[in-house]
Amino acid sequence: MKDSRLSLVGEGLACRRGGRTVFSDLGFAVGAGELMAVTGPNGAGKSTLLRLIAGLLAPIAGRLDYQGPAGGDDLAGALHYVGHQDAVKSGFSVRQDLAFWTGYWNGRGDIDAALDAVGLGGLGAIPTAALSAGQRRRLALARTIAVRRPVWLLDEPTAALDAAGEAMLGTLLDDHLERGGMAIAATHQTLPSKPAKTLALSVGAA
């Protein structure tokens, strides 16, 4: 996308959890159309970094600069966070679940199109309790399609997905980046879309 000013820059970030410094003096920069992979062993702070960017944790040092595609610095309203948990409510049908989030985020997204995009087309009326782990993850990803936002934070997005699911995620990511979005994905597997950058964390990294 031309003249997109989208950028997310972290400088000197440090985070403590449970009395332990998870990482310190961490820096990165991601721009429009870029996918950054965050790699590293368990406990290196991949999830912590994503939660920090999402605003769910506060850094003890460092700064996070966000600029939207058309200026503006409201990061919280511009990002999608897909965590370990899928936040799928049992008691709802697939469509109800997605419709709630779309409405909650003031999205006017096409719910059926989003379900089709993640391979849940035709399952809208099915209770979420009947879904498999992979299908729940697909439903979580459908939110990122129903409500368009420039920044995606994906924590182990391929965890519950089978080969077809990974291919689907690759298509979603490529499409998102092509539209000028950015994505940061924590993983210790190969991502289905080729990352432009890799941020390698190690346990106790300085």
Added chain:
Amino acid sequence: MTPFFTLVRRDVALAFSAGSGALLGVMFFLIVIVALPLGIGPDLNLLARLGPAFLWIGVLLSTLLALDRLFQADHDDGALDLLTLSGLPLELLVLAKCLAHWLTAVVPLIVAAPLMGLFLNVSPTALGATILTVLVGSPALTMIGAIGAALTVTVRRGSLLLAILIVPLTLPVLIFGIGAVNGAVVDGLPFRTPLLLLLAASLASVAIAPFAAAAALRAARG
């Protein structure tokens, strides 16, 4: 529709969806009310005198019973992260969830109260006063309970802990509530003063509790 009311509507819908048991609180209320005469004896005059207090305590316990899952369900499946991430400020989110809880857990208790009053032979005046005071005072129960629910959101088996934390904080509500009922029934006792104090407690808790609960929720995810 605004995010606030979207969330209220979703919580109300979830409360009445299969497997959630929105009416368990009313059943608990009924069981408490049935158990009391079996302990005290079937003397209708005695029951009539104690009835309003029983109703109030029944409402208090039944409200607390349903509160422990107020934030925990959303915390456990990750929805709380997404809800706070963008959309509503955490304080308004607390308020929305409390409103939904009040509508689905407390209003049924108020609707069931006349029936319970019948079992306890409560006079119409006392029953009317009880229902009025519960209506005025129950928002305080829900809001104060929400603080406890936020404090115990990461605690397994938090419901007992919640009750231990919250019951002492709600005692003023109970005192003013039953005080107002007595004022309505017994000549010479004040009715307006405790009712206004009750109203003040509800308004103050609606204003203050969201901030306390939101602070507790922020601390819980740290």
Added chain:
Amino acid sequence: MWKLANPTVFLGYTGRALPVLWASALVLLVLSAWMAFFVAPQDYQQGNTVRIMFIHVPAAWLAMGCYALMAVSALGTLVWRHPLADVSIKAAAPIGAVFTAVALMTGALWGKPMWGTWWVWDARLTSVLVLFLMYLGLIALQNAFEDPGRAARIVAVLVLVGFVNIPIIKFSVDWWNTLHQPASVVRFDGPTIHPTILWPLLTSAVAFTVLFICLHLTAMRAEILRRRIRTMTVLTAQRAESGASFRPEAAE
């Protein structure tokens, strides 16, 4: 019983029997209402309010009979593993609860003119109220499970525990009641009921029982279909997952 074990066979038989049953329930109900108002005389003690008995007593009988039916069904689930026994419990519980509620409600409406108050903690009324609470608990337990298959045996255990407990509860409540007040409530002792009251009462009891059978069988049919639908939706999700070429058009 085992011939009916196959749900499809059960649906076939009941589908043919139900129209006849519904029709006879309707005729019997109209007949018993006519007898209750125009045949039965006033009671010398209670006057016209005795007419409430023609719904109160059958409802109370059904409240207990329904629980007994559920207890047999619970044995069917746990011991004989009859596939329809659990469906029978599931279908019977709400119906039993409604008849119990009717017994309580008509008891209160009978009590108000007789005792001057809507509710007294009389042994019989209290026992029925406890029965009502047990029905509510059962329904709540059934609803707490999303998978009816998993709920079946657990609910059956609760039904049997409750069944064993009912006589104990009844005994304790009787004992509690005599402790507090001498029996002052007017009681009906079976054999002394005059035939002009007995016949309308029996007619009404039969009418209510036939109605109960209709309701129970219809609710069982609905439950069987609900489970089929559930199986089908779960299968749809599974087939979509396995990437089969099968793709249903959006249902609903």
Added chain:
Amino acid sequence: MLGEHGGFILFAYLATLIAVGGMTFIVIADYRGQVRKLKALEETGVTRRSQRSAPDDRPEWDTG
């Protein structure tokens, strides 16, 4: 004809009619609803395993 307590008697019968009649209505409506849902599902081509008519792509050991 019902004397001084006629109101109570009529109310008892009326309340019973509403409770039992309401339940009858709900039970029948629920049954009809399930029949309708099942028809709708079957029209979309969903089948139960025991009545599958489509070419069977199950593995041989899946005889359920």
